[in-house]
Amino acid sequence: xxxxxxxxxxxILLGLYxxxxxxxxxxxxxALELVTVGAFAALAPLASANPxxxxxxxxxxxxxxxxxxSILAALIYRTYAxxxxxDVSAVAGGREP
Amino acid sequence: MIDxxxxxxxxxxxxxxxxxxxxxxxxxxxASAAGAVGAYYAYLxxxxxxxLVFVIYIGAVMLLxxxxxxxxxxxQRWGGRYFLATTLVFLAAAALGAFxxxxxxxxxxxxxxxxxxxxxxxxxxxxxxxxxxGIEVARKA
Numbered sequence: 001x002x003x004x005x006x007x008x009x010x011x012i013l014l015g016l017y018x019x020x021x022x023x024x025x026x027x028x029x030x031a032l033e034l035v036t037v038g039a040f041a042a043l044a045p046l047a048s049a050n051p052x053x054x055x056x057x058x059x060x061x062x063x064x065x066x067x068x069x070s071i072l073a074a075l076i077y078r079t080y081a082x083x084x085x086x087d088v089s090a091v092a093g094g095r096e097p
Numbered sequence: 098m099i100d101x102x103x104x105x106x107x108x109x110x111x112x113x114x115x116x117x118x119x120x121x122x123x124x125x126x127x128a129s130a131a132g133a134v135g136a137y138y139a140y141l142x143x144x145x146x147x148x149l150v151f152v153i154y155i156g157a158v159m160l161l162x163x164x165x166x167x168x169x170x171x172x173q174r175w176g177g178r179y180f181l182a183t184t185l186v187f188l189a190a191a192a193l194g195a196f197x198x199x200x201x202x203x204x205x206x207x208x209x210x211x212x213x214x215x216x217x218x219x220x221x222x223x224x225x226x227x228x229x230x231g232i233e234v235a236r237k238a
Contacts (some may be wrong), residue, residue: 001215004137007104009219011111011130013226018115020230026120026169033127033162034114038133038148040106042216047143051136058138058146062153069158073165 008042011035025079025086029072036065098197100140105235106190107133113182119154121163122179129183 015035019028039061046054076086083090110130117123135150 003101003104005216005219009223010108010221014111014115016226020233024120024170026166029165030114030120030123030127031161033158034111036154037107037111037127037131037134038237040131040224041104041137041156044134045136045216047138047141051143054143055145058149059144061109062149062158063156065154069161073161076165077179079120080169084119092154 002045004044005042008044010040011041014038015039023088025072025076025088028088029069029076032068032072033065036061036068050062098103100137102190102193102197103140104136106130106186107137108138109186113179117176117179119173119176119179120166120190122176124159124166125165126183128155132236175183182197188214 012035014040015031015033017035018031022028022031040058043054043057043061046057079091080086103218107130110133113126114123114130117126131150131154135155137149138144138147138150
């Protein structure tokens with residue numbers, strides 16, 4: 001297996017670990033982006049097999065990361081405006097009783 | 098060897114992203130990891146994807162993440178150990194990269210189609226872990 005795939009999956013697992021262990025929305029945003037960076041690394045072996053598909057894969061990944069970052073950033077700003085905190089626990093609405 | 102060096106730097110900064118306590122240092126480490134992956138793309142002579150990573154991803158997304166981290170959390174303490182570790186890694190990687198630049202390039206190994214099967218299995222494993230993490234986070238929130 002390519003070293004890029006191994007590094008990519010380690011980065012993805014590190015990001016998932018960080019998401020699981022934090023309650024801070026900013027850290028969740030950073031961890032999600034770390035998962036994206038891992039996906040970038042894991043995609044690298046495709047470059048020699050099919051460069052065209054690789055380019056479109058990177059393009060789609062960049063677009064996905066832009067949208068997820070903007071949505072999560074808006075969520076952080078809104079949560080802070082409402083609760084003066086970036087802690088997920090501060091958001092009580094929509095929770096099951 | 099330069100590819101392994103770049104991937105090791107990306108892994109180092111990825112670990113630093115998770116284990117930095119300050120949000121800004123964590124975000125800067127993340128941008129450095131993304132930069133290392135972009136440099137790896139450039140090393141593979143994939144200049145259009147490297148351009149996408151450097152300009153769109155680091156220039157827009159990483160900027161958003163760093164600014165958000167600076168607004169909410171910011172720098173809580175002087176990161177002496179962080180700067181020492183990153184400077185040492187940067188200097189070591191630069192020295193090793195300059196040394197390897199002069200070495201004769203190794204012949205790239207072609208990707209076999211059979212290599213995709215373990216990647217698919219790992220992808221399924223990551224999807225399962227993601228599902229478990231999602232359920233646990235939802236239960237905790």
